[in-house]
Amino acid sequence: EVQLVESGGGLVQPGRSLRLSCVASGFSFGDFAMHWVRQAPGKGLEWVAGMSWSSGTTSIDYADSVKGRFTISRDSAKRSLFLQMSSLRAEDTALYYCVKDFCSRTTCSSPTYYYMDVWGKGTMVTVSS
Amino acid sequence: QSVLTQPPSVSGAPGQRVTFSCTGSSSNIGAGYDVHWYQQLPGTAPKLLIYGNSNRPSGVPERFSASKSGTSASLAISGLQAEDEADYYCQSYDTSLSGSVFGGGTKLTVL
Numbered sequence A: 001e002v003q004l005v006e007s008g009g010g011l012v013q014p015g016r017s018l019r020l021s022c023v024a025s026g027f028s029f030g031d032f033a034m035h036w037v038r039q040a041p042g043k044g045l046e047w048v049a050g051m052s053w054s055s056g057t058t059s060i061d062y063a064d065s066v067k068g069r070f071t072i073s074r075d076s077a078k079r080s081l082f083l084q085m086s087s088l089r090a091e092d093t094a095l096y097y098c099v100k101d102f103c104s105r106t107t108c109s110s111p112t113y114y115y116m117d118v119w120g121k122g123t124m125v126t127v128s129s
Numbered sequence B: 001q002s003v004l005t006q007p008p009s010v011s012g013a014p015g016q017r018v019t020f021s022c023t024g025s026s027s028n029i030g031a032g033y034d035v036h037w038y039q040q041l042p043g044t045a046p047k048l049l050i051y052g053n054s055n056r057p058s059g060v061p062e063r064f065s066a067s068k069s070g071t072s073a074s075l076a077i078s079g080l081q082a083e084d085e086a087d088y089y090c091q092s093y094d095t096s097l098s099g100s101v102f103g104g105g106t107k108l109t110v111l
Helices: none
Strands: A003-007 A010-012 A018-025 A032-039 A045-054 A057-062 A070-075 A080-085 A094-104 A116-119 A123-127 B009-012 B018-023 B036-040 B047-050 B064-069 B072-077 B087-094 B099-102 B106-110
Touching: A003 A094, A003 A116, A018 A032, A018 A094, A018 A123, A032 A070, A032 A080, A032 A116, A045 A070, A045 A080, A045 A094, A045 B087, A045 B099, A057 A070, A116 B047, B009 B018, B018 B087, B018 B106, B047 B064, B072 B087
Parallel strands: A010 A123, B009 B106
Antiparallel strands: A003 A018, A018 A080, A032 A045, A032 A094, A045 A057, A070 A080, A094 A116, A094 A123, B018 B072, B036 B047, B036 B087, B064 B072, B087 B099, B087 B106
C-alpha cells in the first residue's frame, strides 16, 4: 500500500525552528517528485515547497511566503522527506501534508510537477507564544 | 488570496447537477498547464478526484466530470449525493511562480 506518514509537528514560539519528517512506503520514493502542502485552520490548501527531477538533477521550488525560511530535503535511503522551518511566524500555523507527485525522473520534463496523487494525513504546526 | 479563483460555496439538492468553476491566468491555466481537482471530505486529507483536466482516477464515479477552456476549468457532479458534501480544490502549475498553485476551494453543501 502506498503510504505517507508525517511527524514532527507541535507548538513552537515565533522566531523558532521546527523540522518536519515524512516517511514513504509502497513506491520507489527516490524516483518521484514530492511536495509539502499546508492548510491553515479553516482555510484552503497552500503549496509550500516541492522537489522534483530536472535533467537528472534535483530541482527545488518554494512558495514566496516561505522562501528563505523553509528548506525541503530528502533522504532516499531512509525513504524520507523533510521540511526544515525557521523564523516561524504565526501565519505558518497549519496542518502540513506530505504529498507525492505523479512526476518521476522519467515521466515529466517541463514542468516537473503535475498532479498530487498520494497525500499523508498531515502533522499540525502551531506557532504561538 | 489564491492564484486560482474558485467560488466559496455551491449548493444543490440530491440528484441535481452542480458545477464548480476555477479561473486562472496566462501564467497558469491560460499557458496550457493542466488542471487537477481534489475532494476534501470533512476532517480528512485531500484526495485526487480528476487529473489532466478531465481524467478520473480508478475508483472515482462517472458522476464526476471536468473540462478546461482558455484560462478556466470546471468540475461537474451529476446525480448529487449526500456523501459528496465536501470542499473541492482545483490545482495547476504556474510558470511565473515555478510551482504548483491551488484555488481557494469551494464548499459543496447538499441540501
